[in-house]
Amino acid sequence: MANQxxxxxxxxxxxxxxxTVVRTNADYRWSWVSNLKGLRALARLLPYVLELWRLAGNVDCMHVMANSGWSWQLYAAPAIWIGWxxxxxxxxxxxxxxxxxxFKASMRWVAxxxxxxxxxxxxxxxxxNVFDLFGxxxxxxxxxxxxERFKFRSRNISDDRNLRLVVTRNLEKIYGIDTAIHAVAILKSTLPDVKIVIAGSGPLRDELVALTEALELSHSVEFAGKLEPEDVAKxxxxxxxxxxPSTVDNMPNSVLEALACGLPVVTTNVGGIPFIVKDNESALIVKPNNPQMLAxxxxxxVNNSDLYHKLAVNGFAVAKQYGWVAVKEQWLGLYKELINAE
Structure with a gap:
């Protein structure tokens, strides 16, 4: 969401x-506040609300990036009410x-x-469809x-079996990184030189590193940390x-960016992903939490170069629908419509 x-x-x-972008995680005015739980949230919330109030008197439209949980209550809801x-x-x-x-748990507060x-x-x-369920x-x-950054590149699957896999999701439970690691363990018997690079940061890093060591995959799994977009493209x-391998998802940019680079994708079938890609046409789709199916x-x-190239070409065609040329008139048109209606 931050990248978008x-x-x-x-x-x-x-x-x-x-x-004007109003950050929800602006730097603390006093550094010592960052060590005080509870108070540090308030120290960010008050300046955030005051800045929103000030700007609301000088803008034509407010665009609120919103998510679930406390993020909604602390940041999205105040922005909506101030605009209203x-x-x-x-x-x-x-x-x-x-x-x-x-929404099932909190709609009375969200509505x-x-x-x-x-x-x-x-x-x-x-x-x-989710919003429709709640009216x-x-x-x-x-x-x-x-x-411009994520450009199509034609490639061939590694004939020497030095297969290189990549995951670019945060190290959080919902992204199923452990499933990918277990899949690599399965692949080792067939592809002993397989390697996976995991680019992301998060609270499960130590746990995932321990899993890698327990499965004796230290030489096959690389934790690259959080990368800048240019490095992700590389x-x-x-x-x-x-x-x-995510277990919860909406419309992951990571998948779209990989498709834009002509990189074939194997993904789970959760959330909005089946609305983006089709199995055996623009990606391969598997069930979540299933290392064997993923492997x-x-x-x-690896064994079907024709399918590999088919996914690369069709995946790129999918990604082109999300370029700025295709999307910008939708945003500009909506802003104009709302402003003219006032």
Whole structure:
């Protein structure tokens, strides 16, 4: 969501719009506050709300990036209410892959804020369907892929079996990184030189490193940490297959960016992913938490170069739909519509 925010704001500025980004994680005014739980949240929340109130009197539209959980209550809801009070149109751009579970538990707290939004925008039909379950109409405007950075590159699957896999998700439970590691352990008997690079940071790093060591995969698994977008693109160019083993998902940019690079993808079938790619056409789709199925899908690509090239070409065709040229008129049109309606 942070990357999409940064990218969208830069692109809108390039179209001549004046954009101000209000960070929810701005630096603390006093560094010592960062060590005090509870107080540090308040130390960020108050300046955030005051900045929103000040800006709301000087803008034509507010674009609120929203997610589930405490992020909604602490940051999205205040922004919506401030816009509503100050009579500024508010676009709620919701991106939580875990939305249905969150709404079931918290809709009584979420609904009052949603009712004050001028428009609810989501990046996939998956989330349109989720909002519909709870009586809210949402509009689709897809994620944006930087096709200048993530460019198509033709490649062949490694004939020498030095297979290079890549995962670019945070090291959190919902992204199923452990499933990918177990799949590599399965592949070792057939492809002894297989290697996987895991690019991401998160709270499960120590646990995943321990799993790697327990499975005797220290020489096969590389934890690259969080990378800049330019380095992620380079990683995709060096890889043979991208894995997305997530258990909860919406419309992962990581998958779209890999497709844009012509990198075949093996992904789980959760959330909005089946709305993006089709099995055996633009990606291979497997069930979550199933290392054997994931390993089998990887071997299927290794042993079928025609399928490999088919996924690369069709995947790139999918990714092109998310370039700025295809998406910008949707955002600009919505802003104009809301502003003119005031």
């Amino acid at each position: 925010t940064k990218q969208l704001s830069a692109l809108l500025i390039s179209e001549g719009l004046k954009v 009070i100050r009579k500024v149109p508010v676009v709620v751009n919701y991106r939580g892959g875990d939305a249905e579970r969150y 009052p804020s949603l009712n004050r939004a001028s428009e609810i925008v989501v990046p996939s039909m998956f989330l349109v 809210f109409k949402a509009k689709i405007i897809p994620n944006i892929i930087n096709l 990683l995709y160019y060096e890889a043979d297959i991208m894995l997305n 089998d899908a990887i071997l299927k690509l």
